[in-house]
Amino acid sequence: MYKNDEIRIINLPKIEDDRGNLSFIEEEIHIPFKIKRSYWVYDVPGGETRGSHAFKNSKEFIIALSGSFDIVLHDGTEEKKFSLNRSYYGLYIPKMIWRNIENFSTNSLALILSSVPYNEADYIRDFNQFLTLLKKCKNQLYITVL
Numbered sequence: 105m106y107k108n109d110e111i112r113i114i115n116l117p118k119i120e121d122d123r124g125n126l127s128f129i130e131e132e133i134h135i136p137f138k139i140k141r142s143y144w145v146y147d148v149p150g151g152e153t154r155g156s157h158a159f160k161n162s163k164e165f166i167i168a169l170s171g172s173f174d175i176v177l178h179d180g181t182e183e184k185k186f187s188l189n190r191s192y193y194g195l196y197i198p199k200m201i202w203r204n205i206e207n208f209s210t211n212s213l214a215l216i217l218s219s220v221p222y223n224e225a226d227y228i229r230d231f232n233q234f235l236t237l238l239k240k241c242k243n244q245l246y247i248t249v250l
């Protein structure tokens with residue numbers, strides 16, 4: 105797998121100042137894609153889970169602009185949990201990764217940057233279908249390498 109396509113926490117620039125701190129993101133510099141869409145999730149009632157899907161093509165970068173939440177990822181083999189609770193870092197999620205976002209704190213605000221415009225056809229909303237598609241992708245890659 106290419107380094108750019110690995111799930112990872114990316115630390116953002118943080119300009120510390122007595123007047124307040126500032127962080128920023130530039131596409132293809134701090135995150136490994138061009139930003140085609142930004143959306144945010146807020147006013148999440150206690151105990152709710154967002155996500156529960158994977159994307160065929162979309163790459164995403166998720167930041168906890170305010171408050172905290174957990175992102176649980178599954179790459180078809182193993183599950184990994186990331187807790188986001190600061191606005192100066194985020195989680196990079198490549199395509200074809202199953203995700204749940206849960207444990208939202210009161211008043212939390214999740215900013216999501218995406219590499220594609222909104223397209224419902226890019227969603228995989230069934231976990232078994234995700235696993236099947238993942239197997240097909242891996243087989244195809246294997247055949248291409250051969």
Ligand code: TYD
Nearest residue numbers: 141142143145153154155156157221222223
């Ligand atoms: P969804 O991506 O399923 O939310 P989450 O992953 O946070 O649980 O989107 C919820 C609804 O909002 C769905 O009906 C599609 C719509 N939507 C848009 O119209 N545009 C967008 O950019 C996004 C992210 C969602």
